Amino acid sequence: MAIRELSSQLINQIAAGEVVERPASVVKELLENSLDAGARRIELDIEQGGIKLCRVRDDGVGISADELNIALQRHATSKIAALEDLEHIGSLGFRGEALPSIASVSRLRLVSRHREADSGWSVETVGGKTAPVAPAAHPLGTSVEVRDLFFNTPARRRFLKTERTEFGHIQSVAEKIALSRFSTALRFNHNQRVVLDLPVAENIADQEKRVARICGDAFMEHALYIERSAGDLQLRGWVARPTFSRSQPDLQYFFLNGRAIRDKVVTHAVRTAFRDVLFHGRHPAFVLYLEMDPAGVDVNAHPAKQEVRFRDSRAIHDFIRRTLETALARTRAGSVDATPPISLAPAAAVAQHQSALSLGHSSSLSSSRVGESLAAYGALAGITDSRIDMADSANDSEMPPLGWAVAHLHGAYILAQNREGLVIVDAHAAHERVTYERLKSSAKAGGIQSQPLLVPVQVLVSETEADLAEANPAVFERFGMAVDRAGPERLVVREIPVLLRDADPEALLRDLLSDIKDAGSTQRIEQEIDDVLATVACHGSVRANRRLTLDEMNALLRDMEMTERSDQCNHGRPTWTVLSLQELDRLFARGR
Numbered sequence: 402m403a404i405r406e407l408s409s410q411l412i413n414q415i416a417a418g419e420v421v422e423r424p425a426s427v428v429k430e431l432l433e434n435s436l437d438a439g440a441r442r443i444e445l446d447i448e449q450g451g452i453k454l455c456r457v458r459d460d461g462v463g464i465s466a467d468e469l470n471i472a473l474q475r476h477a478t479s480k481i482a483a484l485e486d487l488e489h490i491g492s493l494g495f496r497g498e499a500l501p502s503i504a505s506v507s508r509l510r511l512v513s514r515h516r517e518a519d520s521g522w523s524v525e526t527v528g529g530k531t532a533p534v535a536p537a538a539h540p541l542g543t544s545v546e547v548r549d550l551f552f553n554t555p556a557r558r559r560f561l562k563t564e565r566t567e568f569g570h571i572q573s574v575a576e577k578i579a580l581s582r583f584s585t586a587l588r589f590n591h592n593q594r595v596v597l598d599l600p601v602a603e604n605i606a607d608q609e610k611r612v613a614r615i616c617g618d619a620f621m622e623h624a625l626y627i628e629r630s631a632g633d634l635q636l637r638g639w640v641a642r643p644t645f646s647r648s649q650p651d652l653q654y655f656f657l658n659g660r661a662i663r664d665k666v667v668t669h670a671v672r673t674a675f676r677d678v679l680f681h682g683r684h685p686a687f688v689l690y691l692e693m694d695p696a697g698v699d700v701n702a703h704p705a706k707q708e709v710r711f712r713d714s715r716a717i718h719d720f721i722r723r724t725l726e727t728a729l730a731r732t733r734a735g736s737v738d739a740t741p742p743i744s745l746a747p748a749a750a751v752a753q754h755q756s757a758l759s760l761g762h763s764s765s766l767s768s769s770r771v772g773e774s775l776a777a778y779g780a781l782a783g784i785t786d787s788r789i790d791m792a793d794s795a796n797d798s799e800m801p802p803l804g805w806a807v808a809h810l811h812g813a814y815i816l817a818q819n820r821e822g823l824v825i826v827d828a829h830a831a832h833e834r835v836t837y838e839r840l841k842s843s844a845k846a847g848g849i850q851s852q853p854l855l856v857p858v859q860v861l862v863s864e865t866e867a868d869l870a871e872a873n874p875a876v877f878e879r880f881g882m883a884v885d886r887a888g889p890e891r892l893v894v895r896e897i898p899v900l901l902r903d904a905d906p907e908a909l910l911r912d913l914l915s916d917i918k919d920a921g922s923t924q925r926i927e928q929e930i931d932d933v934l935a936t937v938a939c940h941g942s943v944r945a946n947r948r949l950t951l952d953e954m955n956a957l958l959r960d961m962e963m964t965e966r967s968d969q970c971n972h973g974r975p976t977w978t979v980l981s982l983q984e985l986d987r988l989f990a991r992g993r
């Protein structure tokens with residue numbers, strides 16, 4: 402076959418292969434264009450999973466009549482003009498290939514009235530063939546209508562899934578866009594039925610409503626709001642307490658300067674922050690927004706622009722990790738902003754949330770009702786009521802968040818009375834966390850002690866790895882390791898941390914090296930040491946069936962109140978819950 406230049410239609414169709422995978426990709430590109438145009442309100446209508454129709458209408462700046470055709474041309478964009486612009490992208494789009502690519506595989510109609518024009522204009526293309534621009538009625542803003550996607554590329558059309566599946570993909574795109582920009586209202590209809598109708602959300606309360614609408618009420622009930630800045634980095638958003646974890650990484654939203662991204666550095670930083678508080682194999686849930694100088698990140702790394710490259714990935718990693726670790730340290734049993742970790746039922750969870758928030762303020766509950774309800778519960782549990790009286794006599798103002806212990810139930814659970822009602826604590830789980838946190842902080846305070854190996858261990862590595870180790874001696878020292886280079890492709894481990902004296906030095910070194918390579922930072926030894934400490938803590942903790950005295954129980958409750966992350970044990974299980982008086986009343990059908 403002779404070499405020839407491809408037609409522009411074919412070039413666009415090839416580009417569509419990357420940019421337009423399915424109707425959801427059309428929706429993503431159109432919604433992003435509307436956001437870039439400064440829309441305050443967007444309407445998205447789709448029919449038959451977007452295969453028949455995807456239409457996006459916005460009230461953004463609009464496109465003037467003489468630019469309508471240009472917008473449909475390849476590599477035509479209003480968002481960048483020079484290389485410098487590419488180095489600090491502030492818009493979602495910039496490649497100028499979405500509209501021509503979509504137009505080449507569909508019937509597309511673009512109607513717009515520019516901010517400064519008195520009337521609207523439209524242009525239509527069928528499979529990339531464009532008819533002349535014609536006048537059309539349209540309010541300020543732009544509508545893009547995409548019909549019969551892939552009608553002229555039957556092979557690609559066959560790859561589409563059922564209407565339901567395609568709709569699901571569009572829904573997640575719309576939800577992601579809605580989370581990315583609280584200042585824009587979004588209404589989304591599928592086959593004329595409303596799927597989402599989200600007003601502008603300027604304040605945090607309204608933003609939380611939007612997040613709850615998309616991520617579920619349970620997420621929001623368990624969410625911690627975080628906000629932190631350092632230098633030009635700012636991270637805000639919501640992370641779910643570790644006791645609300647997921648079996649899949651499906652509730653994880655990360656926005657960088659308003660763009661939803663998937664990124665290895667970010668994922669690793671989040672996982673590291675959660676490692677200490679999550680069940681093995683569970684995934685954290687979060688909606689996070691990172692704002693930074695656009696010059697510090699390259700967004701031109703992927704045609705659909707979901708992947709990015711950070712210039713200083715190490716700093717980003719540490720900032721995200723530290724911010725989340727600090728937030729998670731707040732999951733301290735009984736702290737004012739803590740929700741008790743177990744949900745009894747959705748309605749109960751809301752009541753718990755509200756009552757937990759009022760902790761620390763004066764309680765309107767009368768102590769006689771506290772006594773009555775507890776008496777009821779105590780009788781079931783075989784508790785003598787004298788103990789309850791003892792707890793009851795505690796002055797309200799001196800009542801600590803987790804209250805005073807009243808009984809040790811079946812050698813496993815501590816029952817305590819606080820202002821809200823009945824606190825139930827898993828004594829072993831709670832003690833394990835308290836011991837573990839103590840061990841960790843003393844390990845930190847004293848630094849990580851190292852110990853020389855009797856016989857230094859030789860490890861064969863690649864030359865790059867040897868260079869890496871040689872260039873980063875401080876990283877190793879910080880964790881109590883001494884590693885020397887012994888040849889172009891050979892390293893020697895001379896010292897390892899005392900706490901890891903039984904670990905395999907070679908495996909440890911290899912893991913460390915791959916951590917440094919991968920994430921630009923390492924938590925490996927910290928993590929190994931934490932694992933050892935967790936095991937030690939577990940062995941040193943209260944065993945089930947050992948009888949605890951009231952003093953011992955109260956001491957544990959006070960320790961829990963002072964210990965970071967004490968809402969959950971070392972394996973991510975909750976350590977305590979509370980049955981409020983309202984819940985107890987409901988159990989006994991009181992007040993009906």
Ligand code: ADP
Nearest residue numbers: 434438472478479494495496497498499500543
């Ligand atoms: P890009 O977004 O990368 O610039 P597109 O092909 O998506 O490329 O769009 C081409 C151009 O058309 C944009 O740069 C913009 O000027 C214009 N445009 C597209 N959609 C809209 C819209 N909804 N409102 C205003 N202008 C738009």
Ligand code: MG
Nearest residue numbers: 430434494499
């Ligand atoms: Mg675009």
